Structure formats: structure tokens, C-alpha cells
Amino acid sequence: MSRELLVVQRARESFRTGKTKPLENRVQQLKSLLLFITERRSDITDAVKRDLGKSALGTELFETLGLEGEINLAIEKLAEWEAPRPVEKSLLTISDEVYIQPEPLGLVLIIGAWNYPWAITLQPLVGAIAAGNAAVIKPSEVSSHSAKVMKELLPQYLDKDLYPVVTGGALETQELLKQRFDHIFYTGSSGVGKLVMAAAAPHLTPVTLELGGKSPCYIDKDCDIPVACRRITWGKFVNCGQTCIAPDFILCEPSIQSRVVEEIKKCIKEFYTDNPETFEDYGRIINQRHFRRIMALMEGSTVAVGGTSDESQCYIAPTVLKDVTGESKVMKEEIFGPLLPIITVSGVDEAIQFMNEREKPLVIYVFSHDNKLIKRVIAETSSGALLANDCLVHYTVSALPFGGVGNSGMGCYHGRHSFDQLSHLRSCLIKQLKMEGVNSMRYPPHTAKKLGW
Numbered sequence: 001m002s003r004e005l006l007v008v009q010r011a012r013e014s015f016r017t018g019k020t021k022p023l024e025n026r027v028q029q030l031k032s033l034l035l036f037i038t039e040r041r042s043d044i045t046d047a048v049k050r051d052l053g054k055s056a057l058g059t060e061l062f063e064t065l066g067l068e069g070e071i072n073l074a075i076e077k078l079a080e081w082e083a084p085r086p087v088e089k090s091l092l093t094i095s096d097e098v099y100i101q102p103e104p105l106g107l108v109l110i111i112g113a114w115n116y117p118w119a120i121t122l123q124p125l126v127g128a129i130a131a132g133n134a135a136v137i138k139p140s141e142v143s144s145h146s147a148k149v150m151k152e153l154l155p156q157y158l159d160k161d162l163y164p165v166v167t168g169g170a171l172e173t174q175e176l177l178k179q180r181f182d183h184i185f186y187t188g189s190s191g192v193g194k195l196v197m198a199a200a201a202p203h204l205t206p207v208t209l210e211l212g213g214k215s216p217c218y219i220d221k222d223c224d225i226p227v228a229c230r231r232i233t234w235g236k237f238v239n240c241g242q243t244c245i246a247p248d249f250i251l252c253e254p255s256i257q258s259r260v261v262e263e264i265k266k267c268i269k270e271f272y273t274d275n276p277e278t279f280e281d282y283g284r285i286i287n288q289r290h291f292r293r294i295m296a297l298m299e300g301s302t303v304a305v306g307g308t309s310d311e312s313q314c315y316i317a318p319t320v321l322k323d324v325t326g327e328s329k330v331m332k333e334e335i336f337g338p339l340l341p342i343i344t345v346s347g348v349d350e351a352i353q354f355m356n357e358r359e360k361p362l363v364i365y366v367f368s369h370d371n372k373l374i375k376r377v378i379a380e381t382s383s384g385a386l387l388a389n390d391c392l393v394h395y396t397v398s399a400l401p402f403g404g405v406g407n408s409g410m411g412c413y414h415g416r417h418s419f420d421q422l423s424h425l426r427s428c429l430i431k432q433l434k435m436e437g438v439n440s441m442r443y444p445p446h447t448a449k450k451l452g453w
């Protein structure tokens with residue numbers, strides 16, 4: 001029997017004992033998860049430093065803070081989320097008890113990605129625990145130091161049988177995917193997302209797919225360009241552009257392109273100094289495979305800012321590319337690195353058309369003073385989320401469902417959405433065995449007299 005099969009079997013058997021059902025057990029596991037993050041903070045930040053060259057404060061700001069917030073929210077709201085939800089009744093059921101009762105799905109498989117290895121792997125786990133499930137956790141092998149720490153230390157805090165960590169790459173994940181799960185929560189590329197969905201199909205296992213894509217960013221010529229560029233520079237170059245919701249490219253009119261370039265250049269200098277390579281708040285590309293992939297995307301485009309690199313360090317400078325077209329190499333796939341192409345369009349009409357000719361992205365960003373223009377982009381496009389005049393911050397709002405649409409994913413999570421996503425929302429109707437008279441009209445023989453017609 002393979003190691004993966006054993007782990008899955010043990011987690012399922014453990015779920016069947018019913019120990020995830022009592023709320024106090026779920027709360028206790030959530031508190032242990034919180035304790036893990038608090039007590040092992042330096043193990044976590046050291047691992048991310050080794051994986052992505054990120055500073056400890058950067059990891060706390062972009063990974064553990066949000067994670068702790070989600071755990072605390074789940075602890076506070078769990079009783080409310082889990083309680084029966086009464087619904088509006090029909091005339092026929094007016095004296096019945098009619099409600100939705102969330103129930104655990106069973107065993108969840110969580111497959112994580114490497115770019116924010118802790119937040120992306122453990123936030124779905126918060127939902128899985130809160131909803132009363134068991135979960136097999138498969139962190140990305142690409143962020144190997146984080147995966148190792150997770151495998152070694154998490155079982156010291158959580159129930160080992162209910163929440164095992166399995167490490168490994170494509171082969172081990174495929175082995176896991178042969179097993180039957182009650183839900184698969186996958187974060188990663190759209191290509192592997194398709195494999196995950198195909199593997200889920202024979203078992204009719206529902207999936208949540210948190211994928212990527214090219215999130216466009218339209219800058220209206222009448223907006224406050226310095227402020228817009230400051231927020232875009234932050235959203236793009238944090239984690240060296242290895243953020244699923246980073247603005248992938250800019251659309252703007254030709255008349256403002258050089259101003260946009262100049263403003264972003266100023267912000268890069270302000271945020272990361274003249275020499276980002278030696279600055280601790282600017283990280284590294286995860287590995288040489290991705291380094292080469294990103295460098296190759298620059299071919300054929302004009303570098304307006306940055307463009308330098310060091311393969312031995314997996315370093316690529318924050319880079320702006322100008323006069324890019326929809327046909328350029330950099331526009332053929334999600335960049336997922338520190339390159340920011342600018343494509344000029346004649347105005348918002350062409351920008352909307354450009355967006356609608358492509359796959360639905362995870363986010364559309366719009367920068368404008370004009371609320372009508374913003375509302376128009378909302379009305380005439382589709383994406384997982386739309387953000388006006390800022391970048392990334394929707395991620396921090398637990399009340400907003402976080403997820404994609406079409407090629408950028410399916411399903412959503414964060415806050416109560418995680419709980420609902422990993423629960424079965426069961427319809428319950430309880431009728432009394434009395435008042436049989438009112439039911440007579442539905443029993444045959446159906447006569448006009450009985451119906452009062």
C-alpha cells in the first residue's frame with residue numbers, strides 16, 4: 001500500500017469517528033493552529049526567507065497576519081456559521097420547520113502553491129477545520145523549506161490523523177489524486193487545475209480551483225497618475241511579482257505612457273532603493289526554471305525601467321516594458337514575475353474590448369476619478385474581482401468571496417465563504433404527523449372539487 005493511500009485512509013477513518021463534529025473540538029484545533037503560528041513564527045519566516053528571499057516582516061505582513069485574522073474570525077463566528085439557517089417557507093410548508101443545516105463534507109484534499117506558501121496552504125485549512133472536515137495537506141514542493149517545516153512542525157500542534165501533511169511534487173500529488181476525497185481545494189496554475197478537475201471527475205468530487213491569469217490594469221488619463229502608479233508599483237512588485245492577483249499589465253492612452261513610466265520608476269526607487277538586488281524588502285524569483293521563463297518573456301519588448309538580472313541569485317530587477325502589443329511574447333502567458341508591460345489603447349472602449357477578447361482574469365484593476373467609468377468597466381467585463389484605485393487589498397476583506405471565474409478558477413473562500421465552500425448546505429424540512437386534512441388536495445384522485453376549482 002502506498003504511503004499516500006495509508007495517510008488518506010487514516011484521515012478518513014479518523015473523520016468517521018465523529019471527532020470533528022463537536023464545535024469545541026474544531027475551536028480547539030483552530031486555537032492549536034494559531035498557537036503553531038505564534039510559537040513557530042521564526043521557523044516560518046526563516047523558511048520563507050530561504051524559499052523566496054523575503055524579509056521576516058514581509059512574511060508577517062503578507063502571510064501570517066491575514067492567516068491569524070482568518071483563524072480568529074472563524075473561532076469567533078463558528079457557532080453562528082454552523083447554526084441552522086431558517087429560510088422563507090411556501091404556503092404548503094407554512095407550519096413546518098424549514099432550514100439549512102451546514103454539515104461537514106468529509107475528507108478534503110488541499111493542494112498548495114509556492115508563492116505565499118503558508119497563507120495559500122493554511123487558509124483553506126482554516127475553512128476545512130471550521131466546517132468539521134478532515135484534510136490532507138499537500139504544500140508545494142517548489143517552496144521546499146516551507147514544506148519541510150510544515151511537515152515537521154504542524155503535526156506537533158494539530159491532530160496528526162485528521163490533518164496529515166504529505167510532501168512531494170507532481171508524482172505524489174497524482175498518487176493522492178487517485179484516492180477518493182469529498183472535496184479538492186487546489187491553488188496553482190490553470191494547466192494543472194485541469195488535471196486536478198479531471199482526476200476528481202471519476203469520483204464526482206467537487207473542486208475549488210484557485211488559479212491565475214493575466215489581471216489587467218487600466219489607468220484613465222484623468223486620474224491622479226502619481227498616486228495610481230504608487231499603488232500599482234506596490235501591487236506589482238511585492239514578492240517580485242509572484243502574486244496571483246498582481247496587476248499583470250497596464251492599459252493606458254499613448255499620451256500618458258511616458259508619465260506612467262516616470263512615476264513607476266520613481267516609486268521603484270523609493271520602495272526598493274537604487275539597488276533592489278541588495279535591498280532586503282525585494283526578494284528573489286523562486287527558482288532558476290522560473291527565472292529563465294520570466295527572462296524569456298522579455299524578448300522582443302522595449303525595456304523602459306530595470307531589465308537587469310543575475311541568474312546565480314535568481315534576481316530580476318523591477319522592470320517596466322513599454323509599447324508592448326497584444327501579440328508580444330510577454331502577453332502570451334501569466335507573467336508571475338517582476339515585469340510590467342504597458343500597452344497603449346485609444347481609451348476605455350478599447351481597454352474593455354482588449355479585456356473581453358481574453359480569458360476572464362482573477363482581478364481587473366481600474367484607476368480613475370470617474371465613478372461612471374468605473375461602473376461601466378464593472379458592467380461590461382467579467383473577472384474574479386474588480387478593484388478601483390488600489391491593488392490587492394480586496395484580499396484582506398474576509399467578507400468578500402475570494403476566487404476566480406472561468407479560466408481564473410471556480411469556487412471561492414475567505415471568512416464565512418471558506419466555511420460554506422467546505423460544507424454541505426443541507427436542506428432540512430420537518431413536518432408533524434398531524435393536520436393531514438390540509439394535505440388531501442395533493443393526493444389522487446385529483447378532482448376539481450377537491451382543488452376548489
Ligand code: NAD
Pocket residue numbers: 111112113114115116120138139140141142168169170171173174187188189190192195209210211212213243244245334336362403404409
Ligand atoms: P506549483 O508548481 O507549486 O503547483 C501547485 C501545486 O500543484 C503544487 O502543490 C504541485 O505539487 C502540484 N502539481 C504541479 N504539477 C502537478 C501535476 N502535473 N499533477 C499534479 N499536481 C501537480 O504552483 P504553480 O502552479 O507554479 O503556481 C503558480 C500559479 O498559481 C500561478 O498561475 C498563480 O496565479 C496561481 N496562484 C493562484 C492563487 C489564487 O489564489 N487564485 C494563489 C497563488 C497562486
